[in-house]
Amino acid sequence: xxxxxxxxxxxxxxxxxxxxxxxxxxxxxxxxxxxxxxxxxxxxxxxxxxxxxxxxxxxxxxxxxxxxxxxxxxxxxxxxxxxxxxxxxxxxxxxxxxxxxxxxxxxxxxxxxxxxxxxxxxxxxxxxxxxxxxxxxxxxxxxxxxxxxxxxxxxxxxxxxxxxxxxxxxxxxxxxxxxxxxxxxxxxxxxxxxxxxxxxxxxxxxxxxxxxxxxxxxxxxxxxxxxxxxxxxxxxxxxxxxxxxxxxxxxxxxxxxxxxxxxxxxxxxxxxxxxxxxxxxxxxxxxxxxxxxxxxxxxxxxxxxxxxxxxxxxxxxxxxxxxxxxxxxxxxxxxxxxxxxxxxxxxxxxxxxxxxxxxxxxxxxxxxxxxxxxxxxxxxxxxxxxxxxxxxxxxxxxxxxxxxxxxxxxxxxxxxxxxxxxxxxxxxxxxxxxxxxxxxxxxxxxxxxxxxxxxxxxxxxxxxxxxxxxxxxxxxxxxxxxxxxxxxxxxxxxxxxxxxxxxxxxxxxxx
Numbered sequence: 389x390x391x392x393x394x395x396x397x398x399x400x401x402x403x404x405x406x407x408x409x410x411x412x413x414x415x416x417x418x419x420x421x422x423x424x425x426x427x428x429x430x431x432x433x434x435x436x437x438x439x440x441x442x443x444x445x446x447x448x449x450x451x452x453x454x455x456x457x458x459x460x461x462x463x464x465x466x467x468x469x470x471x472x473x474x475x476x477x478x479x480x481x482x483x484x485x486x487x488x489x490x491x492x493x494x495x496x497x498x499x500x501x502x503x504x505x506x507x508x509x510x511x512x513x514x515x516x517x518x519x520x521x522x523x524x525x526x527x528x529x530x531x532x533x534x535x536x537x538x539x540x541x542x543x544x545x546x547x548x549x550x551x552x553x554x555x556x557x558x559x560x561x562x563x564x565x566x567x568x569x570x571x572x573x574x575x576x577x578x579x580x581x582x583x584x585x586x587x588x589x590x591x592x593x594x595x596x597x598x599x600x601x602x603x604x605x606x607x608x609x610x611x612x613x614x615x616x617x618x619x620x621x622x623x624x625x626x627x628x629x630x631x632x633x634x635x636x637x638x639x640x641x642x643x644x645x646x647x648x649x650x651x652x653x654x655x656x657x658x659x660x661x662x663x664x665x666x667x668x669x670x671x672x673x674x675x676x677x678x679x680x681x682x683x684x685x686x687x688x689x690x691x692x693x694x695x696x697x698x699x700x701x702x703x704x705x706x707x708x709x710x711x712x713x714x715x716x717x718x719x720x721x722x723x724x725x726x727x728x729x730x731x732x733x734x735x736x737x738x739x740x741x742x743x744x745x746x747x748x749x750x751x752x753x754x755x756x757x758x759x760x761x762x763x764x765x766x767x768x769x770x771x772x773x774x775x776x777x778x779x780x781x782x783x784x785x786x787x788x789x790x791x792x793x794x795x796x797x798x799x800x801x802x803x804x805x806x807x808x809x810x811x812x813x814x815x816x817x818x819x820x821x822x823x824x825x826x827x828x829x830x831x832x833x834x835x836x837x838x839x840x841x842x843x844x845x846x847x848x849x850x851x852x853x854x855x856x857x858x859x860x861x862x863x864x865x866x867x868x869x870x871x872x873x874x875x876x877x878x879x880x881x882x883x884x885x886x887x888x889x890x891x892x893x894x895x896x897x898x899x
Contacts, residue, residue, distance in 0.1 A: 426473045430480055437481065442489035443503060443879055445887075448855030449495050450488045458486060488858065493879045494887065497858040499654065499682050502877025504714040510773035511716055520763045521554075522756025523742055524749060530766035531753055537768040537775070541707060542723055544687045546700030551731050552723040553758050554767045558681030559599035561706035561722040562648065564760070566590065566603045568704065568724065569646040569675035571734040578734065582608050586643035591615045591633055593625035593660060594865075595653040597679055613642070622811060623658030625649060631668050646675045651696050652683020655864050655872060656810075657817030659683055663698030670701075678702040681720065683815060685712035688780065689787040695814065712790060712816070712876050713783055715771040731758040786878055790816050793875045797885045804889060810870055818873045819864075822847065822892050824899040841868035843899055850895040857891055 406413045441447055453461060462482055489495060491503035519527045521534065538552040555561055570577060574585055588609055592600050594616045601611050615637060618629040630647065637644045647669050649660040662678060669676040678699055684707030686692040687699070699705060703725050710719035724731055736757040743754050756764065775783060794816045801807040801820050806828060810819040822843060830836045844861035851857045860872045873888065 422473065426476065429473070429477055433477060433480055433484070437484045438489075438491070439503070439505075439508075442484075442491050443493060445493055445884070447489070447492065449492045449858045450852065450855050451486050452852045452855060453486060461486065491877075491879070492858075493877060493881065493884050494857045495877075496873050496875070496888070497860050499711050499874055500714070500717060500876065501874075502714050502879050504716065504774050506773045506777040507714065507716040507719075507770040510770040514766050514769055519766055521766050522754070522759070522762060522764060524751075524753035525747070527766065530769055531755060533772045534755070534766070534768035535753075537772050538721065538723065540775075541721060545702070545705055545723060547723075547725050549727040550723060550725050551727055551729070551758070552721055553731060553755070554719070554721050554764075555759065555761070556718050556765075557720050558597065558679065558706050558708050559602060560760075561681065561708075561720055562597065562599045562677070562679055563603035563606060564722045565648070565675075565677040565704040565706065565724075566600075566609070566646060567607055568730065568734050569677065570607070570609075572675060572726075572730065573643075573645050575733075587613060587641070589613050589615055589637040589642040589644045590646040590648065591617055591630055591637075591644065591674075592648040593617050593619050593623075593650055593653075595619050595623045595625075595656065595658060596648060596650050597654055597681070600648055600679075619658070622814070623653050623656040625660040625665065627661060627664040627668060630665060631671075634668065634672050634674070644672060644674055646677060648677045648679055649702075650683075651678050651680035651699065652686070652815055654682065655817065655862060656819060657683070657813055657815035659695045659814065661698070662696065662701065666698055666701035675703045676701065677704045677706070679706050681706045681708040682711055685709065685783075685787055686815070688713070688783045689791075690784065691788060692791060709771040709774075712787060713771065713774065714786070714876065714878075715767075715774055718765070719767045719771050721768075735760055789878060790875045790880075793880060793882065793885060794818050794873075796882055797873060797875070797888070800885060800889055804893075806893065807889065810867065816875045818875075819870055820873070821868075821870045822896050824896050826899065837868050843896060844869040844871055846899060847892055847896045851891070854895075857888060859888070859892075 403414060463479060490501055495501050519530055521527045521530050524531050534554060542550040542552065553564070555564065570588060577585060590604065590609065590613065592614060600614060604611050604614050615633045617625050617633055620626055634644050647665060649662055649665050651659050651662070666676055668674070680696065680699065683695060684705065686695045705723045706720070707723060708720040709715040710717045738757065743751070743757055745751055756762065778786070794813060797818050798809065798813060801809055801818070806823045806825065808821045808823060810821070813819070821840060823840060824843060827836060827839055841863070848859065848861055851859060861869050862872060863869050871892070
């Protein structure tokens with residue numbers, strides 16, 4: 389077989405050994421064959437222990453150990469010399485054993501869960517290639533993938549055009565949006581900073597994600613300049629109260645600039661009335677951001693997208709496919725209606741060693757200057773791979789099934805003695821109390837609620853130590869501790885819903 393001249397040029401010739409400062413520079417210092425063998429054996433372990441075993445309902449969701457005990461079980465010390473591969477494989481096995489299996493059908497603890505095989509393969513590819521998405525020259529495929537995914541997400545929001553960037557989470561998306569809105573109204577801030585600006589005020593609901601406080605603090609706006617708008621009994625922002633707060637801020641001499649509405653609140657799963665909020669933003673010339681990190685995936689469903697009616701009027705949207713669409717953490721996008729390069733103007737630093745303007749290709753594909761990061765993961769690829777595999781109809785079915793399972797759980801809760809809903813859910817968040825037999829005939833006064841407050845944490849502890857289920861709980865707006873069950877994973881079945889309620893009753897009936 390002949391080798392062409394280009395290949396010959398790329399094959400290094402063997403040279404005499406060179407020694408510099410006591411270091412041999414010829415050839416690699418690692419053993420590729422040993423490394424390849426380790427990767428092969430580790431992948432087999434992952435396949436057996438995570439992909440095949442962890443989703444099995446007969447397995448534990450977690451092998452609970454308290455921190456000090458876990459420190460003893462794991463060999464956490466880093467040493468001067470490396471350790472043999474068999475020892476490393478045992479460490480890998482221990483890491484898997486004592487980690488929470490978020491791909492288990494009975495992991496309901498967070499707003500993400502389950503295993504998407506296509507996204508997982510995409511993660512294997514990106515981890516192996518180790519790209520950074522800032523310039524086309526180092527990440528040609530992944531930049532084009534991100535462009536295609538953003539374009540399709542923008543289409544589902546209902547915009548004719550727009551811009552966007554994938555970033556490390558919904559919290560970061562909200563911070564991006566807050567900073568972008570401020571820059572839109574006060575572009576001089578980029579160079580002159582906060583000095584000379586009026587007191588900026590933003591508005592969001594009392595049910596908003598806590599990242600709004602973090603963003604205001606981080607950006608120098610200050611948490612005292614967030615005006616929290618009252619919500620109704622379902623957790624939705626009340627538009628009339630928003631307008632009152634805007635008027636109040638103006639009378640105080642402040643400068644209102646941003647309203648952040650929520651589409652799918654963390655606890656109750658509430659959707660703010662976007663159309664009415666957009667009317668107020670138009671009336672007072674305010675940037676409308678919609679934090680749809682959790683609820684944005686309802687846009688994929690023709691049946692449920694009405695929950696986000698009016699989202700097309702937003703100036704920016706945060707949407708996390710790693711939640712209900714299971715693209716794998718992390719996979720989060722900030723989408724912006726503006727198509728005049730506002731993102732780039734706001735964040736660009738024009739690093740000459742990355743974003744040279746005299747490159748041999750179209751430098752508009754060097755999108756890294758739209759990001760506050762330099763190194764950035766190709767997160768859009770995970771979502772793209774899942775979307776390619778399932779199609780839009782498959783993603784729609786994922787949303788519809790999750791909400792149908794939530795509805796099934798609600799109806800079962802209504803039937804069972806000792807279970808009580810907080811409210812009828814409009815999304816996948818099902819919030820309920822379990823009232824043990826000892827409290828069922830007790831008058832619902834302060835003593836009743838004080839005792840009920842202890843029930844959910846105690847059952848959660850028993851669940852964790854048994855490893856049967858992981859389920860979230862919390863107090864909320866004057867209500868004592870209750871369970872919050874969230875359905876996401878398509879691996880979850882009706883039987884898992886039944887098991888959840890049976891298990892709570894089993895673990896709590898003696899309280």
